[in-house]
Amino acid sequence: MNVSSEVETGRWAAVQPWLSLVVRLAMAVILVAAAIPKMMDIPQSIIAVRAYRLLPEALVPFVGTMLPFVELLLALFLFAGLFTRLSAIVWLLMMAAFSAGVIWAWSQGYSIDCGCFGGGGDVAEGTTNYPLHMLERAGFIVLGAYLVAWPRSRFSADGWMKGD
Template structure:
């Protein structure tokens, strides 16, 4: 049963990263606007983060979808999600009116149009999926599983008959 739960977590998290990465990669200008709206980095760093973020998310999504380096991808996902949650919390605490741009779009919005509690709750849910995978990375239909089975077979002692 734990393997099934971990598999669902892995595929769900993969879907998150792929969907958000594709949305950001399709509109790099809007991704820059969304990252800049948090107002926490100098412009040069904002440009770098906006350029790298879609591909980081796509990379994590593909690793998780294929089940390659599941624990490492999940651990990196934890770090990214904690950074996202911290970004939303600081924007809320500073009274900024922004859309996080998590799935495209993002940037300044009219006062009272923010959805910070829902965004934080959503990201905490994704964080829970990532933490499950850090703890229990063994899943079905994964390259990690195939490699583990192959290693176990090749590590078996070969005995020759007398």
């Protein structure tokens, strides 16, 4: 009994850093996929931010422009595995903010595309898929939460810093 659970702990200890590596890289790829289209069409990114009708107009262009840069920066940290736990916390904070935005737009009955992966703004009635977006968002939050709990991963700058 005792022995078998110890074996399992040992197995988990061996698997966890690899799983964390996969999660970390997946998150980085998701961020890059989200940032590139925004970067290519900043005006549309601004319109997408404005579509939520959450932020004051004075802030809208600034947030719309900075968002892809911040996403790419976070992706860089996740790729390198540098300050992984902190990066995962930042990821979760961003997800919380975006989800709040989508829930807000949904509750107000706005017909908008989330703009998560570029584009965004208004879409034709009926093509807004809020439930699917929320499901996707829930998956992203699970990824982030996992990495906060188990930030130690293979091939990470964190590991190199500690000297293992």
